Amino acid sequence: MNAPVKLAITLDRLALRQRAEISSIDWTAMSDNEGARLRALGLDEGVSVEKLHKGMFGFNDPIALRIGRMMIAIRKSHASAISVVLPA
Amino acid sequence: MSEASPLIVLAGNPNAGKSALFNALTGARQKIANYPGVTVERKSGHFQLANGHPVELVDLPGSYSLDPTSPDEAVTRSVIFGEQQGERKPDAVIIVLDAANLDNHLRFALEIIALGQPVVIALNMMDLAERDGLTLDPAKLEAALGVPVIPTVAVRGRGLEKLSAAIDKRLTDKSEKRDLVVSEERGRGLRKQAKTIAAQTIVAETAGRRWSERADALFLHPIAGPIILLAIMFVMFQAVFAWSEAPIGWIEGASEWAAAAVEANLADGFLRDFIIEGAIGGVGSVVVFLPQILILFLFILLLEASGYMTRAAFIMDRLMASVGLSGRSFIPLLSSFACAIPGIMATRSIADPKDRLTTILVAPLMTCAARLPVYAIIIGAFIPARDVGGGVGLQGLVLFGLYIFGIIGAMLVALVLRSTVAKGPNSGFLMEMPKYQMPRIRDMLLGLWQRAWIFLRRAGTIIFAATIVLWLMLTYPKVPVDSPVSQVDYSAAGRIANVIEPAVAPIGFNRDIALALIPAMAAREVAVAALATTYAIDAPNEEAEAKSLTERLQSRWSLPTALAFLAWFVFAPQCISTIAVTRRETNSWKWPMFMLGYLFALAYVAAGITYWTAIALGL
DSSP, X not given: OOOOOOXXXXXXXXXXXXXXXXXXXXXXXXXXXXXXXXXXXXXXTTOEXXXXXXXXXXXXXXXXXXXXXXXXXXXXHHHXXXXXXXXX | OGGGSOEEEEEEOTTSSHHHHHHHHHTTOEEEEEOXXXXXXXXXXXXXXXXXOEEEXXXXXXXXXXXXXXXXXXXXXXXXXXXXXXXXXOSEEEEEEEGGGHHHHHHHHHHHHTTTOOEEEEEEOHHHHHHTTEEEOHHHHHHHHSSOEEEOBGGGTBTHHHHHHHHHHHHHOOOOOOOOOOOXXXXXXXXXXXXXXXXXXXXXXXXXXXXXXXXXXXXXXXXXXXXXXXXXXXXXXXXHHHTTHHHHXXXXXXXXXXXXXXXXXXXXXXXXXXXXXXXXXXXXXXXTTHHHHHHHHHHHHHXXXXXXXXXXXXXXXXXXXXXXXXXXXHHHHHHTTTOHHHHHHGGGGOOSHHHHHHHHHHGGGSOOGGGHHHHHHHHHHHSOOOBXXXXXXXXXXXXXXXXXXXXXXXXXXXXXXXXXXXXXXXXOOEEEOOOOOOOOHHHHHHHHHHHHHHHHHHIIIIIHXXXXXXXXXXXXXXXXXTOSSXXXXXXXXXXXXXXHHHHHGGGTOOHHHHHHHHHHTTOTTHHHHHHHHHHHHHXXXXXXXXXXHHHHHHHHOOHHHHHHHHHHHHHOOOOHHHHHHHHHHHTSSHHHHHHHHHHHHHHHHHHHHHHHHHHHXXX
């Protein structure tokens, strides 16, 4: 039996209703303050997220994520700095 | 006296229901001021503990952590640490937690508990958590944290007595033993600990009736969402006119009755003229707009309290990004449709300083309620009440157009500012979207009452004073009996206006407008009062005096002049209060002066273009 292969993508490419776990965040892609706000809202390595909504037709930006029981809005530009792994 | 009463502070994440708890505990007896030197609001009130002891309660700005990322959060931190200028060290902290959101909210709670101050936890919104399918055991949370935990439903006033008793106990009995060792690792460690404690507290979890999520499937739909938002805005602006007709009629009736009563009971002379022309005529013409302002505020309060406002920000974010702003700016800008002052104050939630500055600078371009009186009187006088088809009236359409004109102006100005004076990298958009909530009638009424009071106080002070000064300047010096010059031309104000007139003549403004523009700087709505007063004084006889302001405008202004006047007020240099609040919020004279200058220039150009275009079209 092979170990299940975990697929890693960035958060902005997650499909609607898809759950994933944050594997790494590229903190250099944002300012310190933005990084702190990200963590304050519960976005950090090891956290599971689910993509709930995407923005206006034609843009699909920003996106809304479920983190725990909170819903968080984040722009795709930030989401692309966040890597997630899909559950096997 | 009150200095001696213990100080209790409310701390918690945004959207934990802190303000609702604050309202429930203190009722309408609230004092709103600013912390010295910073632009952060200090909301305080008093209430009595179960044993009758009075305590002072301060609602701290919502925070996610003790490591601040905004000026608001910095104040929360320094108050809790007892380092805030102008604030005593709190005697106890009430930490407000959203029961449905424990693992997120507990992180901040753990940080505060680690400081060792007397703490009571209000486990708030228990009803929503239950509706969400969560069964919580407050006793387990209490055991895990080592501090008292009181379940509350602030909006229904549940749990308040127990909370008050727990605070009382905290204040008298300082001895306590806490076994909890809070993780020193601020990031991951704290988060894990919060998650563990939350898991211990939740005894059962079912799917629940996730109605909030189902609502979002509609409101945040990529196509339906923007359409619904547009529809809500449309209904809002229609309602401002449709619902206000009757109450405006009552206020007009009351002021006519008051004027008639004064006329019947006072001998002809200075006092009678002063009261009828100056006080009742001037202030009355402004107070008449109270219903419209309240309707606008009612919508904004409802949208905010229900949680929809953050969805609007989500939908608008991408569009705002195209002019260098973010969805965060949408909320302050929408509030600015009521009044730029609360709008500019609401920019505090924008983390990026350049973003915030741009939002402040364009906020006065949103058509505030004070411009409504000006628009309403001019549109009423010059735009025919014709149906353009489909039940849409031409007057309403013109008004809608003026709003749109302001919005487009704001967007263009924002774009220019973001690439010049407020240059900087495009800021992000990170925001929590709380669950929908049924707005509570009592909170809505309290909010409306506060707005109404602010407006009436303005009408009774600034607007009253400006009107009276103008009336005196228009009435004196008295024109000699057989002089061919009119009273207005002979008066002090008229002479000043005659000096200004050549400067505004190229954009189609007459002397009366020049006269109205000066006091309108105090408050825009004074422009209407000023015109009313001017024409009342200038009336050659009783019969002419009985003519309405609308009729007088029609006989004295050309259509191009009226349209230019409307265009001027789209950009109209804002009232003194807006300049004052901009100075406070930007902490400099530079930006309010910049704002004043660019708005003046835009208003002049827009009025000129409108006037000459209208002339060219033969209107």
